[in-house]
Each structure stands twice: as structure tokens, then as C-alpha cells.
Amino acid sequence: MGLQEYFAQLSRGVDLVAECSGLSAPDLEKMGASTQDAAELIGLHAIYFGPTPYTGKQRSAIDAARRNGHCLSTLHHIESFTRRAQGRLATWNLRVELCSTPGEHVTAVARRRLREMRVPREYCERAMLRQHPNGLATLTVTGNGLDMADAFRTIDHKRPGESFVARMLGKAGAAPAGRTRVTTMAVLQLEDYGKLVRRERDDVMVRTTSGVVVTGAQLVERACAGEGLITVISRAQGAVDLYRFDRFASLKQRTMLAAEHPTCAWPGCNTPAERGQFHHLTPWKHGGETNVANLVTLCNYHNGVNDDDPNAPPRRGRLTREGGKIIWQPPPGDKVSG
Ligand SMILES: [Zn+2]
Structure with missing residues (x-):
């Protein structure tokens, strides 16, 4: 058989598989096939011409393989991927797709499809250690997402192993484990x-x-x-707060508000928050809630002069929250603050 004829035969892999009908592996070996080739051919024959509930897909796979001139080694290569699909239907779908794919793209398409088919893993807390021949080892720990993110941040990426172990085992150079408590x-x-x-x-x-x-x-x-x-x-x-409270700001809210405005929020006033009051931006009686978004620190004086009632005649302007910030809204027609 000349090379030309050999290559022509190669490109009709699925037809060669068809010719195995009624033959066994020993029959093929008697015809001169190696043990491995015989086993592979019989295996492919069972897939492409054996009984299956998916006869439609089987036919599509045969047609596509023929159209693309897939040789025996490509058909065999395709099976190395379909083995990894879960379930017979998914296996057939992948096989048909790969038979329909030009030989040079089979690997890329198969990898992408298998990745997409992967069922998201159920993670749980665990620890794993893998020792490597060069003296290194890989420690894999799964735990609370926040803790892990924190732990990861403490790793010095120029010397990840060393810095991680230093922290874990408290070796020299690591930050002290217990931080000083300050209020x-x-x-x-x-x-x-x-x-x-x-x-x-x-x-x-x-x-x-x-x-x-x-x-x-x-x-x-x-x-x-x-x-x-x-x-x-x-x-x-x-x-940021979602708590609903009663008329008076809770200790927690006062604390939050004082953090936002350590002094009276009125422009130019420096009266410390602890000497002030908590003012409802939208008045309580107008439906304003006692949550942090509707409260602001004001000194007694500015709490008194703020134009609380939107329906009353304007006098000194009012504070309001805009884009996360407290701003002073001058009374209509006025430009002077204070
Ligand atoms: Zn003030």
C-alpha cells in the first residue's frame, strides 16, 4: 500500500471502524492488528455501531466524523474526553460536538466544554497537605471566606511560604499574634x-x-x-444602617453619628458632638425615621434654628443629606450661612 493510499485510509477512520462489524479483537489480531489496536477498534465499533438508546446522536456523530475526515487516532482522542462527561446523554452530546469539530480544534473545544459541564463543587472546611519531590509542600486550607481572605492578605507574596509559616508558627519576623486592645x-x-x-x-x-x-x-x-x-x-x-428605632437615637446610633460628625454638622460650628443633640433631618412628626441616615449631630443652638418644618416660613435654612453627605440648604433667596 502506497503512502497516498495509506493517508486516504487514515481519513476515513469511522469507515474503518464500521468494517469491524461481526469481528472480535482476536479476529483483528489474526488479521495482523496489534493487541492494542484491536482493542481500540472493537471499543470504537461498540460506540459508533453498537446498540444505544441515542441512535440519532450516533448517526450524527458518524456523519460528522466522516465529514471532518477524522482518523482513528482522532476518534480515540475524542473518547479520552467523552469518558470524563457525566451521564450517557452528556457523553453523546460531547461526542457529536467533537466529531463535528475539525481535528486540530478537538482538544480546545473538549476542554472548554468539560469545564462548562463541571458541577460546582460543594466546599466544606478541610485541610490538605501535598508533599513535593523537591522538598516543598502545598498546604490547602478551606475555611470561612473572610478568615481565609484575611489570612491570604497577611502573606508576603515575595516569600509566601516563609511569611505564612512565620505567622502561623510565630517565628521571628512575624507581627505579634495578639494586638493591643485600644478603644x-x-x-x-x-x-x-x-x-x-x-x-x-x-x-x-x-x-x-x-x-x-x-x-x-x-x-x-x-x-x-x-x-x-x-x-x-x-x-x-x-x-449605612437599616435599623428602625424609636423616637430617640440609641447609644449605637449616637456612636455612629458622632463618628460621622465629631462636631455639630452646621457649617462653621465646632461644638463637640457629645454636647449636642441628634437631629432628625426629616422630622419625626413628618414620618422621618430614627435611623442613622435620617440623623445628624447638631449643637443645641443649631438644632433650634434649623428650619425643621418644610411648610413653615424659611428662616435659617436646614440640613439635609445629599449623596451621603450632610449639606446645609440655605433658605430660599438667602446666601449667608450661620
Ligand atoms: Zn452648631
């Missing part, structure tokens, strides 16, 4: 940590910069463990 007020700018996803019944959901979705409470707890009192303020939305 300070910290203002947490939400945007530095993530994005407000949605408000839920009694908290806010925040997508952190590491992609983990947490509640506002968790975020504060994480970001500020041991830091004392915290308030979360969004640059876009002002103090």
Missing part, C-alpha cells in the same frame, strides 16, 4: 472594604473587595476586631 472610634468607609449589595431586613449585605458577601455586622466585626467602636459610612449613601 477608639473608627470610621469604616464602606467603599474601602466593598460594595453595598442590598439591604436586608435588619442589616446590609456587602460584597467585600475580595468577592465575599457578608453582612454589615460581619464586616464591622472583621474589619475592626479589637478596634473598639465602629461605624460604617458609605461615601455614596451616608451612614
Whole structure:
């Protein structure tokens, strides 16, 4: 057989498979096939010409393989991928698709499709260690998303193994494990940590910069463990809070508000918050809620002069929240503050 004839035969792999009808592997070996070739041919014959509930797909696969001139080794290569599909239908769908794919693209298409078919894994807490022949080892730990993100951040990526172990085992050069407890007020700018996803019944959901979705409470707890009192303020939305309270601001709210405005929020006034009052931007009697978004620190004087009632004649202007910030709205026709 000349080369030309050989190549012509090669391109009709599925027809060669068809010729195995009624033959067994030993029959093929008697005809001169190697043990491996015989086994492969019989295997392919069972797939392409054996009984299956998916006769339509079987026919499509044969036609497509013929059209693309897939040789025996390509058909065999295709099976190395279809083996990894879950279930007979998915296996057939993948086989038909790969038979319909030009030989040089089979691998790329198969990998992409298998990746798409992969069922999302159910993760649970665990730890794994793999030792490598060169003396290194890989430690894989699955745990709380926030803790893991925190732990990951502490790794020095120039020397990840060394820095990680130093922290874990408390070797020299690591930061002290227990931080000094100080009671300070910290203002947490939400945007530095993530994005407000949605408000839920009694908290806010925040997508952190590491992609983990947490509640506002968790975020504060994480970001500020041991830091004392915290308030979360969004640059876009002002103090982030969803709690409904009664007429008077709670201690927690006062704390948050004082963090946002350590002094009276009226322009130019420096009276400290602890000597002031908490003012409803939309008055309580007009339906304004006692939540942080509707409250602001004002000194007694400015609380008194603020034009609370939108229906009353304007006098000194009023404070309002706009884009997350407290601004002073002058009375109509007036340009002077104070
Ligand atoms: Zn004031």
C-alpha cells in the first residue's frame, strides 16, 4: 500500500471502524492488528455501531466524523474526553460536538466544554497537605471566606511560604499574634472594604473587595476586631444602617453619628458632638425615621434654628443629606450661612 493510499485510509477512520462489524479483537489480531489496536477498534465499533438508546446522536456523530475526515487516532482522542462527561446523554452530546469539530480544534473545544459541564463543587472546611519531590509542600486550607481572605492578605507574596509559616508558627519576623486592645472610634468607609449589595431586613449585605458577601455586622466585626467602636459610612449613601428605632437615637446610633460628625454638622460650628443633640433631618412628626441616615449631630443652638418644618416660613435654612453627605440648604433667596 502506497503512502497516498495509506493517508486516504487514515481519513476515513469511522469507515474503518464500521468494517469491524461481526469481528472480535482476536479476529483483528489474526488479521495482523496489534493487541492494542484491536482493542481500540472493537471499543470504537461498540460506540459508533453498537446498540444505544441515542441512535440519532450516533448517526450524527458518524456523519460528522466522516465529514471532518477524522482518523482513528482522532476518534480515540475524542473518547479520552467523552469518558470524563457525566451521564450517557452528556457523553453523546460531547461526542457529536467533537466529531463535528475539525481535528486540530478537538482538544480546545473538549476542554472548554468539560469545564462548562463541571458541577460546582460543594466546599466544606478541610485541610490538605501535598508533599513535593523537591522538598516543598502545598498546604490547602478551606475555611470561612473572610478568615481565609484575611489570612491570604497577611502573606508576603515575595516569600509566601516563609511569611505564612512565620505567622502561623510565630517565628521571628512575624507581627505579634495578639494586638493591643485600644478603644477608639473608627470610621469604616464602606467603599474601602466593598460594595453595598442590598439591604436586608435588619442589616446590609456587602460584597467585600475580595468577592465575599457578608453582612454589615460581619464586616464591622472583621474589619475592626479589637478596634473598639465602629461605624460604617458609605461615601455614596451616608451612614449605612437599616435599623428602625424609636423616637430617640440609641447609644449605637449616637456612636455612629458622632463618628460621622465629631462636631455639630452646621457649617462653621465646632461644638463637640457629645454636647449636642441628634437631629432628625426629616422630622419625626413628618414620618422621618430614627435611623442613622435620617440623623445628624447638631449643637443645641443649631438644632433650634434649623428650619425643621418644610411648610413653615424659611428662616435659617436646614440640613439635609445629599449623596451621603450632610449639606446645609440655605433658605430660599438667602446666601449667608450661620
Ligand atoms: Zn452648631
